[in-house]
Amino acid sequence: MDSKINYTAVGLFVLLLGLGLAATAYWLVTGGKQQSFTPYVIYATDSVAGLTVNSHVLYRGVDVGEVKEIRIDENNPGRIRIRVDIDAKAPIRADTVAELRPQGVTGLSVLNLTGGKSNTPLLQRTKNGELVIPYEPSIFSRLEGGLSDTMVKITSISDRLDQLFSEKNIAIFDNMLQNINGLTTVLAEHQTDISAAIIAGRKTLENTAVASQSANTLIMQSQMLVSSFNKSIQGLKSTLDAANEAANKVSAASDNTIAMTQTGNQTLNNFNQRTLPVLDGLLSQLQETSVALTRLVNQLNDNPSQILYGAAPIPPGPGEGKTSASPNQIAPSP
Known part of the structure; x- marks a missing residue:
């Protein structure tokens, strides 16, 4: 007897089984909690040895996210660009600072966040709009850098001492x-x-x-x-x-006196040049008028009838006719 297989039912069973397994795996990974994450960028300025992708991000020791990407900053090779996903409920504020810390004796490291006391939200972003958490070198990095600088200085001092106590200087x-x-x-x-x-x-x-x-x-x-x-x-x-x-x-x-003297001289010159000639002419006319009046008065005294009949005719001279009248004779009135 031939068996009949329902391939639709088999496919549906396999699909449901796969979804169940996926849901179980997700529940096991997330612990049954639904979380939302916010991406952030951290620029490290020192060595990030021991930090790997999927390393934990702690907030004062509490696990709040994980590292998603680690690479060298293309715009500044002296920095390491670290992209992390952090729980959206974590209090990331303007005073939040990230630093690298070793995790036990395994040689691995984690990112630890501190701060969060400020009420101002984090505003610093990259050109792509990603939020940037400030980075602070860890105490181990600072000690390592300080030891390196100290060793360099000790080496320099040792070289100077060698030069100071050379054979030549000792002889001097x-x-x-x-x-x-x-x-x-x-x-x-x-x-x-x-x-x-x-x-x-x-x-x-x-x-x-x-x-x-x-x-x-x-x-x-x-x-x-x-x-x-x-x-x-x-x-x-x-x-x-x-x-x-x-x-x-x-x-x-003295200037005033000189000015007055000059004015007087000018007045005297004007008097001599203009007034005196006029006075001389007037005196001459007065003199001629006086002489004429004196002659007239003398004639009237000698012959008062001249007032009525005019002056007596002048006797004719030799050769002159008796009928010729004197030019000064006045004809009697009719």
Whole structure:
């Protein structure tokens, strides 16, 4: 008897079984909790040895995410770009800082986040809009860097000491010590002379002090003399100022007198050039008029009838006719 197989039922059973297995695996991985993650970027400035993809991201020791990508920053090869996914409920704030910490003695490392006390949200982003968590080198990195710098300085100091205590410098120091020894020997031999020189120097200093006091007295007297001389100069200056002021006044008066004299001379010249000729002509006319009036008065005195009949005719001269009338004869009125 032939068996009949329902391939549809078999396919549906396999599909349901696969979905069940996938759901079980997801539940086992996530612990049955639904979480949402926010991507962040961290730029490390030191070595990230021990950190791998899927390494944990801790927030003060609490697991809040994992590392998704580690690579060298293309724009700055001195930095390591780390992309992480962190639980959206984790308090990532403006003061949150990430640092690398070793995990036990396994040689692996994790990213640990600190801060979160600020109420200001994280605002720093990359050009692509990804949020950036500031990075701070771990204490082990700082110690490693400090030890490296210290070793470099110790090496430099050691090289300098080697140069300082070279054979050549040691020979120079030996020569210097010998010279110092010879100098001290000479000083010990001439101790008496040095003492005498010191005493003489002391006397010289005392004499110099006395001379300086005398010089100070002389300077004070000179200053008093200069002050008196300055007062005399100031008095003389006042006198000269007064004399200059008086001279200025005299000069101003002299200028006024000269101006008045020039005005008088100009007036006199105008009188001589214009008024005197007119007066001379007037006097001449007055003189001629006076002579004419005198002659008229004399004629009237000699012949008063001239007022009525006019002047007497002038007798004709030799050869002149008797009928010729005098040009000055006045015809009687009819």
